Amino acid sequence: MYCVQCEQTVRTPTGNGCSWAQGMCGKTAETSDLQDLLVTALQGLSAWAVKGREYGIIEPGIDSFVPRAFFSTLTNVNFDSDRIIGYAREAVALREALIARIQTQHSGASVIHPAGRLQLEDDMPSLLRQAGEYALNDDKHLTGDDVHGLRMLNLYGLKGAAAYMEHALVLGQSSPVIYAQFHGFMAWLGTHPTDIAALLENAMGIGQMNFAVMALLDSGETSLYGNPVPTQVNTRPIAGKSILISGHDLKDLQLLLAQTEGTGINIYTHGEMLPAHGYPELKKYPHLAGNYGSGWQNQQTEFARFPGPVVMTSNCIIDPGAGNYTDRIWTRSIVGWPGAKHLTGEDFAPVIAQALAMEGFRYSEIAHPITVGFGRQTLLDATDTLIDMVAAKQLRHIFLIGGCDGSRDERSYFTDMAREVPDDCMILTLACGKYRFNKLEFGTLAGLPRLMDVGQCNDAYGAIMLAVKLAEKLGCGVNDLPLTLVLSWFEQKAIVILLTLLSLGVNNIYTGPTAPAFLTDNLLQILNDKFGMRGISTVGADMAAILSH
Ligand code: FSO
Numbered sequence: 008m009y010c011v012q013c014e015q016t017v018r019t020p021t022g023n024g025c026s027w028a029q030g031m032c033g034k035t036a037e038t039s040d041l042q043d044l045l046v047t048a049l050q051g052l053s054a055w056a057v058k059g060r061e062y063g064i065i066e067p068g069i070d071s072f073v074p075r076a077f078f079s080t081l082t083n084v085n086f087d088s089d090r091i092i093g094y095a096r097e098a099v100a101l102r103e104a105l106i107a108r109i110q111t112q113h114s115g116a117s118v119i120h121p122a123g124r125l126q127l128e129d130d131m132p133s134l135l136r137q138a139g140e141y142a143l144n145d146d147k148h149l150t151g152d153d154v155h156g157l158r159m160l161n162l163y164g165l166k167g168a169a170a171y172m173e174h175a176l177v178l179g180q181s182s183p184v185i186y187a188q189f190h191g192f193m194a195w196l197g198t199h200p201t202d203i204a205a206l207l208e209n210a211m212g213i214g215q216m217n218f219a220v221m222a223l224l225d226s227g228e229t230s231l232y233g234n235p236v237p238t239q240v241n242t243r244p245i246a247g248k249s250i251l252i253s254g255h256d257l258k259d260l261q262l263l264l265a266q267t268e269g270t271g272i273n274i275y276t277h278g279e280m281l282p283a284h285g286y287p288e289l290k291k292y293p294h295l296a297g298n299y300g301s302g303w304q305n306q307q308t309e310f311a312r313f314p315g316p317v318v319m320t321s322n323c324i325i326d327p328g329a330g331n332y333t334d335r336i337w338t339r340s341i342v343g344w345p346g347a348k349h350l351t352g353e354d355f356a357p358v359i360a361q362a363l364a365m366e367g368f369r370y371s372e373i374a375h376p377i378t379v380g381f382g383r384q385t386l387l388d389a390t391d392t393l394i395d396m397v398a399a400k401q402l403r404h405i406f407l408i409g410g411c412d413g414s415r416d417e418r419s420y421f422t423d424m425a426r427e428v429p430d431d432c433m434i435l436t437l438a439c440g441k442y443r444f445n446k447l448e449f450g451t452l453a454g455l456p457r458l459m460d461v462g463q464c465n466d467a468y469g470a471i472m473l474a475v476k477l478a479e480k481l482g483c484g485v486n487d488l489p490l491t492l493v494l495s496w497f498e499q500k501a502i503v504i505l506l507t508l509l510s511l512g513v514n515n516i517y518t519g520p521t522a523p524a525f526l527t528d529n530l531l532q533i534l535n536d537k538f539g540m541r542g543i544s545t546v547g548a549d550m551a552a553i554l555s556h
């Protein structure tokens with residue numbers, strides 16, 4: 008086992024990465040190795056998808072399958088070895104069918120790729136032996152740490168982009184141009200590139216591609232559910248039967264809301280589902296009762312206490328056994344946990360039946376509302392106001408404190424940073440890192456809330472477009488704005504958002520709580536020299552540096 012893709016990975020003086028029987032996230036060596044094999048199978052499939060395009064042969068089923076299956080290998084998504092093997096076998100079957108189709112029309116067509124004709128072993132011991140040949144650090148001793156680190160940067164960035172492609176597709180959005188680029192990057196990475204300049208260039212290419220993906224995702228969300236508007240959300244339970252829904256998939260929430268109408272069941276959002284309350288087509292359901300709990304890392308205690316079923320639509324899932332609720336967590340789509348029930352299709356009847364059979368909340372607690380819903384359009388509508396406030400010296404600086412959360416203590420930096428933001432400055436939040444401080448009181452500035460939540464990590468596009476529009480209206484560059492990004496990272500979606508920001512020329516981003524363990528000091532220096540990207544230090548020092556510009 009070798010996995011170094013998330014912030015909680017093992018770090019030792021002799022080398023970083025989870026490499027024992029089980030990763031820090033609970034992923035077993037077996038699942039991890041099988042995921043490496045799946046990635047290899049997907050790279051081989053993409054190589055043939057690229058070849059097919061040369062002949063005008065495109066298989067929509069392959070285009071949608073590769074990002075979806077790749078998504079299953081992200082942190083805290085799928086811990087079920089059987090499902091991973093299933094995806095790998097499907098990849099091989101799809102590849103063979105594509106090869107047959109291509110060669111029927113062009114008999115000499117071939118692909119020279121290490122995984123171009125990968126065949127999978129039959130039984131688990133043989134599969135695991137085979138998987139060992141595709142360990143991600145296999146040739147690290149030959150290539151050196153810089154090449155390895157850049158390969159991981161590309162691989163993990165591409166995983167993040169794949170996740171957003173799948174999120175967009177669920178909402179009916181895809182692009183043949185993006186699929187072509189995506190397969191190109193997948194196939195290329197499978198050739199084990201060693202050229203540092205090409206690896207850096209392609210990392211930026213993946214970031215740029217992801218910007219287009221995030222635009223698609225934004226249009227999927229807003230075309231189906233409307234533009235988010237500022238909305239008060241109760242964060243305390245009310246008496247009655249209940250279902251909790253977590254993850255990023257708004258479509259699942261909409262299906263669940265429609266199917267529970269009139270049943271008396273209240274629906275609560277959890278984690279990254281919180282921003283859903285701002286969408287007109289979702290908030291119209293009166294039984295979308297509120298938000299329950301906090302960030303994903305607290306789910307084992309929060310789900311254990313929740314008196315109803317829990318639907319996990321995407322990352323981040325952690326061991327439900329620890330909290331004794333395996334029998335009432337339902338996984339969807341690419342999510343998997345061995346022994347947990349996996350719900351396919353669009354019918355939530357079994358979940359609803361379970362909720363009806365449970366007691367639900369016995370009492371209502373005193374309401375504690377927070378406000379969400381400062382999505383792209385609301386922010387863009389506010390640009391003139393923000394510019395006037397800057398001109399009138401009412402607004403000194405905007406801090407975008409975004410990113411994903413984790414369980415390390417160092418993450419209190421982000422709460423402390425939010426608390427220390429001076430009264431004449433604003434805070435924008437994005438993704439699940441906000442749970443550390445979004446229930447604190449920040450007051451208002453010239454009638455606007457000082458803390459405005461832009462949404463899920465999926466909604467980073469809205470924050471980027473605000474920066475672009477502000478810069479356009481002020482006639483300056485994005486880096487000249489009184490705006491600083493302070494990003495917490497945890498998993499691969501954050502990696503690709505960072506690549507997107509860097510590829511757009513956004514400089515001087517503060518990142519933490521630690522640097523990705525796959526990046527060497529040398530690579531971090533390159534990112535610092537090229538983009539001014541720096542690790543967080545202390546709140547006091549960073550705040551002083553930010554406000555001195
Ligand atoms: Fe968080 Fe998990 Fe959205 Fe991530 S819930 S950590 S970056 O998967 O996806 O922000």
Ligand code: SF4
Pocket residue numbers: 010011012013014015016017024025029030031032033034039081082083
């Ligand atoms: Fe370790 Fe993170 Fe990989 Fe889990 S996802 S095995 S914690 S590096």
